[in-house]
Amino acid sequence: MEKLILFVDDSPTMRSSVSFCLRNAGYRVAEATDGEDGLTKLESIRDKGDSVALIITDINMPQMDGITFISKVKKTEFRFVPILVLSTEAEESMIEKGRAAGASGWLLKPFQPEQLLWAVKKVVWPK
């Protein structure tokens, strides 16, 4: 089965364009609308006996922001799953916070499909 990537972003446009790009490249994609939803999705993935190869998350989201989401994931059994941030946030202090929370990498919006895939390849084994 193709590798599963969880994408967390409150913007429907972003979700659909990123999902399209990743699916095209041969990944399965699960979507979540914010941090809290992301945690829920992770639980259901686990319950189905599936595994996640990568999490990509936005930073500024309602309910639960990206930084909190990352720190929470790091307390679950998914803590060794690589997490890439995809955000408009370019503030050095924020990137530092993300890194401290456990993000593997930081990408800036707007994204170029090849850039995103290039980043994904860095943290996800090919099949």
Added chain:
Amino acid sequence: MSEMDETLEIFFSEAEDLLKSAEESLLALESTPDSSPDIEQLFRSVHTMKSSAAMVGFMGISEYAHLLENLLERLRNRKLTVTHKLITFLLDSVDFIRSMVDSVLRGEPEADPEVLSDRKSRVKPYLGIEGVSSSEEKEEAEPQAKGSRDASDAYRFYKIDLNFGKQLFYSGQDPLLILFNLSEQGEFVQIVPDLSGLPDFDSLSMYDLYISWQIVMKTKRSYEDIEDVFMFVMDDHDIRIEDVTSRYREGIDVGLASKRLGEVLLEESKITEEVLTDALKKQKMLGEILVEEGKVGPNDVKKALSLQEESRTVYRKTTIRVDVEKIDSLVNLGEEIGIGLSKLRTLLERPGGTKPMALGENLENLVKVNREFQERVARVRMFPLEGTFRRFQRMARDLAIQQNKKINVVLTGLDTELDKEVIEHFTDPMKHLVRNCVDHGIESPEKRVAKGKPAMGTIELRAYQRGGRVFVEIREDGRGIDLEAVREKAVEHGWLRPEESVTEEQLLAFIFKPGFSTSSEVTELSGRGVGMDVVKTELHKLGGTIGVHTEKDRGTSFVLCLPLISALMEVLHVVVCGKSYLVPVQAVLGADRCDDHLVKRVGAGKEVYPFRGDYLPLVDIAKVLVTPGTPTNGRGHILVFVDTGRKIFGLPVDQLLEPQQIIVKSLETNYRSVRGLAGASILGDGSISLVLDLLGIEEIFFREPVKGDGDHESEQKAGSN
């Protein structure tokens, strides 16, 4: 290594100044396009940038600056005119150099090879080589015969040290995935995991990373492509990528050739330092083993060894190992000369006469290529002292260990180049001196501490070029030479009456006398002296001299002054009484028109002249060298001021001609050695000119022998072999 760091630091601060000054000149030129001083200033900045960068090995910067220099030379010769566009281009070029300097400052390579070659090609249209020149004719663009330079398509080698932090897994990274991604960028020549960080099994945590890797890879990808692999781990982990292409030939690390097995194993962390030292202690010479087993007599071994040594010496003397790259560049230059010549011929045979402008330009280009050719040919014989110095460093270290002494050997001026022959011949005397430093100079750690000195002694080997000669200094901070003991010894030998008073210098000269001390009375007394006469004789044969300076409990230093036989030298061409002489440019401080009112007479016919706030003696070359049949028709009206490193004086000359680069021919091998002359050279017009040995002239004129250098008669006798 710290010397290198220091050099780099100096280079960086110098580069900053040069770039700033270049910028200033450019901005000034924009408002006054024809200002010669500004063009000169700009030219100098770029020129200095070129040579300084080459000095510290940043060839990219140097080559680019070299191209710019060519452009500026055309500007200087009014072959190009200053336009707004040109200024913009040059400012941009200065920025580019700055960006390269910044890169190396960050420890990165100067520039992407492709970017660099693109930048270089953008300079070329201004050089009048590729037809877009300002000259009235359009030549077909010549294929540039510089194959070795645009190597963007060639394989590069990178050495990559991966020291990930323990926490790598927590950031969702997988080291194996990173290695996998790296493997897609090229071919691993070598991959060595370092397992030394692994803890005991009991304290092993499965979520921590303990392994680091050292990788050498071969690839056509750029440095940036390789760096890109580590994009997400670069900041938080210790990742070092080094372009080691120059060390690798055909996939083999040629750096290993000169290393010992132990060093290689140590580097690959197959063994530890202790294991190596231990094993080395057990090591025996083949001769020793054979003698122990009674297979051969000790004398047979000795004889065979000396035969072998003799054969090696002859072999070393008559053969030379040259880096293929050096030869390749010669072949390329040879081709360029060929192209230039056929171009000239075409121009000359062109019906309807040739245009002198085009002819001149081509000729000039040819002269330039030829000069570079000569320079490189001469360099084939020149070697940096680094190898020799390293051997001495090693030797001192080994000797120190044997004698339970602590010695730090500091090397400076490693890239000072000397002729192969000179290096060969000065190695033995040098070895002697270094051995003496360890054996007799540096005290045992206990004694040193008792004297309030650091337990670790220091030996410094330093080389530099000055006044057309190369100086090598050996300095140690040991006990110093016991002058009283030297005195006693001299009296004992009858060289000195007991009550006779002599200067320290004269006293020290005795240690170079044959028979001063013999190896049987190991020189605890003088602390010095084993075979010093041999050292001096060997150096004399080379045309070199030795000086010594000592201070009780502060240490002793020896200064060797060596000639640059058949070496390339930059000289100032002067004419004195109708005869032409060459003065080594490094020694020249400046020149001035001689104002007769300022000449002051002191003593018997001696004259002095004010220069930079000091009265300097004027030395008449013709008189000093006593050239027969020379009309001594008064003093020359131009003064050239020179610094020999010990004295500053002025040389009156009649004419001052262009400085030029020459290859010095030894007088000794072609005629006989003559005091005051370092050699001869054939000039561009076919005439022969003599190269002045300023130290020799100084000696003759001031009647003061070089320190520790008593008899000069031997020099004149030595000429007849």
